[in-house]
Amino acid sequence: MDSQVSSTRNTSIAEPQRNDKPSHECGIFGIFASDTDVARLTFFGLYALQHRGQESAGIAVADGRRIRVHKDMGLVAQVFNEDKLRPLNGHIAIGHTRYSTTGSSRIENAQPFMVESALGPLAVGHNGNLANATVLRQELLRRGVGLMSTSDSEVIVQMLAGGEGQTWEEKLKIFMVRAQGAYCLTVLTRQALYTVRDPWGLHPICLGRLGDNGWIVASESCALSTIGADFIREVEPGEILAITEEGPVTIAKMPAPKTAHCLFEYIYFARPDSMLNNRSLHSIRVAQGRELASESPTDADIVIPVPDSAIPAAIGYAQKSGIPYSEGLIKNRYIGRTFIQPDDRLRKVGIALKFNPLSDNLYGKRVVLVDDSIVRGNTSGPIVQLLRDSGASEVHVRVSSPPIRHPCFLGVDMATYPELIAHRMSVAEICDHLSADSLAYLSLDGLIRAAGQHETGFCRGCFTGNYPVNIELVEKSVFER
Secondary structure: OOOOEEOOOOOOOOOOOOOOOOEOOOEEEEEEOOOOOHHHHHHHHHHHOHHHOOOEEEEEEEOOOOEEEEEEEOOHHHHOOHHHHOOOOOOEEEEEEEOOOOOOOOHHHOOOEEEEEOOEEEEEEEEEEEOOHHHHHHHHHHOOOOOOOOOHHHHHHHHHHHOOOOOHHHHHHHHHHHOOEEEEEEEEOOOOEEEEEOOOOOOOOEEEEEOOOEEEEEOOOHHHHHOOOEEEEEOOOOEEEEEEOOEEEEEEEOOOOOOOEEHHHHHHHOOOOOEEOOEEHHHHHHHHHHHHHHHOOOOOOEEEEOOOOOHHHHHHHHHHHOOOEOOOEEEOOOHHHOOOOOOHHHHHHHHHHOEEEOHHHHOOOEEEEEEOOOOOOOOHHHHHHHHHHOOOOEEEEEEOOOOOOOOOOOOOEOOOOOOOHHHHOOHHHHHHHHOOOEEEEOOHHHHHHHHOOOOOOEEOHHHHOOOOOOOOOOOOHHHHO
């Protein structure tokens, strides 16, 4: 465990640059339901998954003969309105909301991807990142397949459309043998909806039921609740699930010898009202805060979170430590969702664009500031200074995850090695950099205890540098720049 460290106070403050959180993954959604406006339900399902990606959104709908697609750059509510949804008629649909991991932010990379094939039209939505995407891409190009985008998701679509196999089921099985890395897929054909989860189960996808004859798949269970569907189960690692008029049928199970669930789903990505491994994320994050308080106690007057993602961990820290929980920062929940960039004067205001302090709660108080992670360290220092400027006498930073020292190569836009503050600095150096009175991180063992799934394998790559799959084929130059 990283021990608690103290610092001498340094009142200088760095100007915020990039957001000090790992970028979200993509959100995927699929529905098979007759006599239902599946496009509208998909819209609301994507709305519930908006936290997983804010760059583009798209919906594809099949009616038994053809597939219609609409997608564009922007948030779900910006891409779709009544006029855009009205032409999307059918009884099967998939939807996607994207944050770029592989591939730049442009319309050519928006999903779902759709192509025509010998078996008919095909549309695919993908969450994750293929470790061997470069090799697979070169194979397609050598075969004369033209690619329109820089996304590994288009590689997946072309592998399925033009790959070996006489049926979609055969093609999906062959794809799983060839692909290495993280992927959850929704695959739409004229007659069926398929969902695929990689053999390691790196990222989540679940199955739900809507009424008597409707079936849903979604990245997180919170999307099921939004449209009134019931959670049935998680799609298992290595499972290919086909949904037709007869309902869901497992057509293959090809799990890896050991699962490797992404720990950052437990820390930050998934919404706290979602379920992972049959436990609510909120309860897991509260447990992280309790573990953190046990490992790294301190004398203080109040515990406050960095809203909103650290609220459950701060509640847990307060429960275990006996220090009262309070609010110290109010978050502007919309400032990060505008395409209008601040001018130079507002950039200098920096963190105040995102958070307003509650000075009455902070003045003269020794504060425990709980955050879920520190990635680049660009915003943590300004937040500490904001608390001091508002009258806090001491600021003790507690982080409900271990130090992030390595990039993610499996579907999360974490950061490059030079950008990761814990790769460049020790815990004591980070504490000085933040101008905090003390700093402590949750240990990896404590994080896994909080997850409560000791028999479950986790991907720990961003903490340890040991990844569950071979990443030698990944173009690492981008992570080392």
